[in-house]
Amino acid sequence: METLPIEALRQEFAARDRSRPLVVSAPTGSGKSTRVPLWAELDGPVLVVEPRRVAARALACRIAEETGTAPGAFAGWVVRDESVRSRSTRVLFCTPGVALAMAGSGEMEGFSTWILDEFHERRADVDALLAWARFTGKSRRVVLLSATLDAAGLARELDATVLEGEGRTHPVDVEHQTATGQVLPEPDGLPLRLERALRLLDPSEGTVLAFLPGLSEIGDCAAWLEGRVPGRILSLHGGLSLEAQSQVLRPDPALRIVLSTNVSESALTVPDVVAVVDSGLERRIIRAGGFPRLELAPISQASADQRAGRAGRVRPGRCVRLWAPHARLVARPRPSIQVDDPQEWLLPLLLAGVDPSALPWLDRPRADGMTEALERFARLGLWEPDPWIPAGGRPTDLAHEAGGLPLPADLAGFCLRLRATAALRDGVALAAALSAARPLFPGKASPERMDLRDSIAEGSGDLALLARCLDLSESEVRAAGVHLSTWREARRLWERLQERWGIAPEGWPAQFQSETLARGLHQLEPRALRRRRGAPGREEFALGDGLGLLPSRQSLSLRPPPELALAVGVHGGTDAKGRKQVWIESAQGLTAAQAMRLGIGRPEVLAARRDGDRVWARWCRRVGKDEIGREEGFPRDRDVWARAVLRCLEPSVLEGVRRGLVLLGLERCREAGNWVAAPETPEAWLLRQLDRVGEPPDWPDLPVVPPSEDPVRLERLFPKSWISPEGTWSLDWDPWKGKIGWTGPKGAKAKPKIVVPAGWKLR
Numbered sequence: 001m002e003t004l005p006i007e008a009l010r011q012e013f014a015a016r017d018r019s020r021p022l023v024v025s026a027p028t029g030s031g032k033s034t035r036v037p038l039w040a041e042l043d044g045p046v047l048v049v050e051p052r053r054v055a056a057r058a059l060a061c062r063i064a065e066e067t068g069t070a071p072g073a074f075a076g077w078v079v080r081d082e083s084v085r086s087r088s089t090r091v092l093f094c095t096p097g098v099a100l101a102m103a104g105s106g107e108m109e110g111f112s113t114w115i116l117d118e119f120h121e122r123r124a125d126v127d128a129l130l131a132w133a134r135f136t137g138k139s140r141r142v143v144l145l146s147a148t149l150d151a152a153g154l155a156r157e158l159d160a161t162v163l164e165g166e167g168r169t170h171p172v173d174v175e176h177q178t179a180t181g182q183v184l185p186e187p188d189g190l191p192l193r194l195e196r197a198l199r200l201l202d203p204s205e206g207t208v209l210a211f212l213p214g215l216s217e218i219g220d221c222a223a224w225l226e227g228r229v230p231g232r233i234l235s236l237h238g239g240l241s242l243e244a245q246s247q248v249l250r251p252d253p254a255l256r257i258v259l260s261t262n263v264s265e266s267a268l269t270v271p272d273v274v275a276v277v278d279s280g281l282e283r284r285i286i287r288a289g290g291f292p293r294l295e296l297a298p299i300s301q302a303s304a305d306q307r308a309g310r311a312g313r314v315r316p317g318r319c320v321r322l323w324a325p326h327a328r329l330v331a332r333p334r335p336s337i338q339v340d341d342p343q344e345w346l347l348p349l350l351l352a353g354v355d356p357s358a359l360p361w362l363d364r365p366r367a368d369g370m371t372e373a374l375e376r377f378a379r380l381g382l383w384e385p386d387p388w389i390p391a392g393g394r395p396t397d398l399a400h401e402a403g404g405l406p407l408p409a410d411l412a413g414f415c416l417r418l419r420a421t422a423a424l425r426d427g428v429a430l431a432a433a434l435s436a437a438r439p440l441f442p443g444k445a446s447p448e449r450m451d452l453r454d455s456i457a458e459g460s461g462d463l464a465l466l467a468r469c470l471d472l473s474e475s476e477v478r479a480a481g482v483h484l485s486t487w488r489e490a491r492r493l494w495e496r497l498q499e500r501w502g503i504a505p506e507g508w509p510a511q512f513q514s515e516t517l518a519r520g521l522h523q524l525e526p527r528a529l530r531r532r533r534g535a536p537g538r539e540e541f542a543l544g545d546g547l548g549l550l551p552s553r554q555s556l557s558l559r560p561p562p563e564l565a566l567a568v569g570v571h572g573g574t575d576a577k578g579r580k581q582v583w584i585e586s587a588q589g590l591t592a593a594q595a596m597r598l599g600i601g602r603p604e605v606l607a608a609r610r611d612g613d614r615v616w617a618r619w620c621r622r623v624g625k626d627e628i629g630r631e632e633g634f635p636r637d638r639d640v641w642a643r644a645v646l647r648c649l650e651p652s653v654l655e656g657v658r659r660g661l662v663l664l665g666l667e668r669c670r671e672a673g674n675w676v677a678a679p680e681t682p683e684a685w686l687l688r689q690l691d692r693v694g695e696p697p698d699w700p701d702l703p704v705v706p707p708s709e710d711p712v713r714l715e716r717l718f719p720k721s722w723i724s725p726e727g728t729w730s731l732d733w734d735p736w737k738g739k740i741g742w743t744g745p746k747g748a749k750a751k752p753k754i755v756v757p758a759g760w761k762l763r
Contacts, residue, residue: 004031009165013039021134021142021158023119025151026165028306029269029313032145033059033117034066037075037091040143044112047102048093049129051118052263053079054238056093058245060084063091080406081492096125097344103132104348104403113141120146120302122335124365128345131359134158147306157362170312172276175200176325185280185298185323190217191224197277197320198229198257206274206314207256209264211307213281213296215483216442218259231255236264238437240485262299265306269313276311276319278304280329285340294438295572301329335363342366343373347382347402347409350395379523380413385688406496407435414524415497423513423520425503429467430517432494434568438486439585440466445554449481454556456480460512461557462586463568468508470494515598518566518588522600529600530565530584531623541565541584544624552583562589564623566600596621596629599637606630608647614697617644634697641696642687649686653702657682660705665735666718667708675738675759724748 006026013036016022026032033048033055040046050056056077063075071077076085077093085092092111094102102108114133116126133142144154155162177197179189194210201208208231212218218235225233236248236258248258251271262282264270282303283294299307304321311317342356342365349356356370374393377383382399386392395403402412411431418427433440441453456472457464469477470491477487498505522529530541530549539561540548549567551558558565569586595601601621608617611634618632619640635641661682668676680688686703694700708714722729727745734741739761 004035006031006035006165009163010035010039012163014042016161016163018043018141021144021160022163023144023146023151023155023158023160024163024165025146026163027169028147028265028309030165032165034062036143036145037115038063038067040113040115040141041090043141045089045110046091046113046115047099047108047111048091048115048117049096049099049126050093051096051121051123051126052238053082053095054240054245054263055117055268056095057082057084058249058268060091060093061246081489081496096123096129099129100125100345100348101403103129104351106352109139111140113143115143115145117145118147119144122333122337122363124335124337124340124342125345127335127337127362128349128359131361132349132354134360135354135358154362169309170314170316172308172312172317172319174308174319174321176321176323178322178324183324183327184329185327187213187217187279187281187296190279190322191221193322194221194277194279195225195228197322198225200320201275201277201318203231203255203275205253205255207252207258207270207272208275208277209270209273209310210257210259210277210279211262211265212259212279214261214283214294215438215485217279217281218261221259225257229257231257234258236260236268236270237485238263262303264310265303270310272314273310274315274317276307276317278307278319278321280304280321280323280327298323298327298329300331300333302332304329337361337363337365339366340369341373342369343376343409346370346373347377347395347399350383351400351403376410376524377413379526380410381417382409382413405500406493407431410524411435414520417520417523418516419501421513421516422509423516424501425508426464426467426513427517427520428497428501428503429470429494430463432497433466433470433490435493436486436490438483439569439571440469440482440486440490441480441554441585442483443481443554445481449479450554450556452480457556458512460514461589462555463514463517463557463588464512465556466586467512471508514588515594518590518594519598519600521566521568521588526602528567529595529623530567531626531628532561532563532565541567542624544626547582550581550583552585554585555587557587557589558584563592564590564595564600564628566590592628596631599639601628603637603640603643605640605643605647608644610648610699613699615641615644615648615699616697617641617647619644636696638691638696642690645690645700646683646686649702654682654686657686657705660707661685662733662735663708663711663714664705666714666733667710669735670710670714670717673758676735681736 024032024036037046037048050059056079060075060077061071064071064073067074072084072086073088075091076089078085078098079095080097099108116130119126151162151164154160177193177200179193198208212221215237218237222233222235232254234248234256237260249268249270253272258270280299281296282299284297285294308319311319346356374383374385377399378385382396382402384393384396398413398416401416402409405412407415411434415428415431418424453465456469469480469482474484478484527543530543532539533542533548534540540550542548549570551561565584566588567584570582570584572580572582575581590600601623603619603621605617605619608615614634616633617635617640618630619635620630621628635644689703690700693703718733720731722731726748730743732741738759
């Protein structure tokens, strides 16, 4: 094997206490991602969690090459759409999502060492794995690998030991090249600015590594540079095949220009790099208002330093940054656990019976994000909430099925609810398309391409285009402007899901099942429904009074803009005036009448009465504060029916439910040994129960609140009365507020001298 700088730490690694986490910090290219797993393997099988698929494959192949074994024998990998491993595999690389699924199933217990690579990126799913590892005890070794990290500070947080290594580093001259008036990194004119930077560098041999934010920019720059600059132009990104990837990572003394996403910032080492051109941009997934979107954003200063360091590994290098020297970049990005939607790591933890609030987090997840994710799971039938314990409940049988699917949790729940419908095939194909890491149809399309896309969708809009394009040949979708590597990824997933569910290769419904899918997507994310506002030609779609989403010219469903849009794909950017905007790139258009018929929109019962054995109601549906339409009659929709039943109940019925819930709440307080935080209101409890009993529009057998399991002990712990020399006191225990109301004899002054449970207060 080649001698690498990290080898200096080998003996010290072996001597460190295996019961404590270990932080290994060493510069990029020092060899830590391949050597440390080999050292750890001497103690047993090793699982290496690698944030990017392309890196997981490349590193496993590198170890296989160094050990003289075939890929999948000694070292293998598992990513979402590919598994190369065997029973003899000793070092297994996988992505965080795969590792979480393995943790939920118990498979990770078979590894004696867990290695979390590129920990400095602070991905939410990797933070969740670290919290899981710390929670489950010291039966395994946990190793964190990082190139740029405050290792000492992290070690204090984790009670970990630290190993710091040195790399082969040479000085790097940093220069800045900007357009007039530009300060921060910007995407405008990127191909021309990259060409000027390359001419400024004027290399004669070696590799120039150019960092670009995404695949579209790589394609634009590659097309522009061809024939304009000397050297061979190559691309490096997550969608490359193993063969194309190995071609880039193979040493080559000839002049090469490698156009790369941030995958080569630290995860992969491109050999022979003598210079770097840094756009200063990256694409991040940002969530706002329920929408995940890819958005261009400036990198952090830590990333800029990391990228520049790539030029100083083999000899003194140069780095040209395409932004102003006085630009102020953030030092480090916020940990994504405090920003991202938690659903990807939350469901595996719940399936494993773990309470996320009990985990020893490095940084705690957003509470509102956790609440929203659990509410989404409940809407999709994946989670049965416990009203008496905040964020409490249990995963349903459907959730266990969803956890075994190679789909995001919400899309898995969406598909499982379509199993008994004619929309299953369309829905599963759509889920495969939506789960791709990038848009299938990026950038602007010519009128001819838009016509071709419309013919693929057979006039049924964006959702039909996304679903039906997965059954076409590569040549057919290429003509429509699809992003081929993304399409191949989505198609592989679609083929796996077809096999999983026994969906025949042929058999598309004659008509795309847009209405059934729209109803399911609205359940998945109610905030996806938006109403049109604005003058003709200047329309936008809004949920209320807030920021509107602009219709993209690339959307088939928004030409012309309909009354309502159920947005499933959006992207962010800046308009011609430099203002931040969000565009809808794929949606399902709806009329108000369709939305009312399909039960889409937030229901509100305006009036209700019991009419014999059935329930009559007048109701409306809303988008934000806006009313879509009104109906009256005997409601067939369960949400409307349950709210109508509630409106018909006598006050005495609600009071009986309240008294029953008080007893149930006191029972929970007795079990916990103190006050348990506020349960549901009687109205909320009934609404949830009515969703399980009776059939609309019939009058239901009202659910009965379960009685206390131990009324004698309950009366002793929470007495309803107390006798004093002054007379008898009446006590009222309120489990909603954790307070005890008391009423004594006239003129009495002393409060009851009773044993008050922890957390309760006398009022």
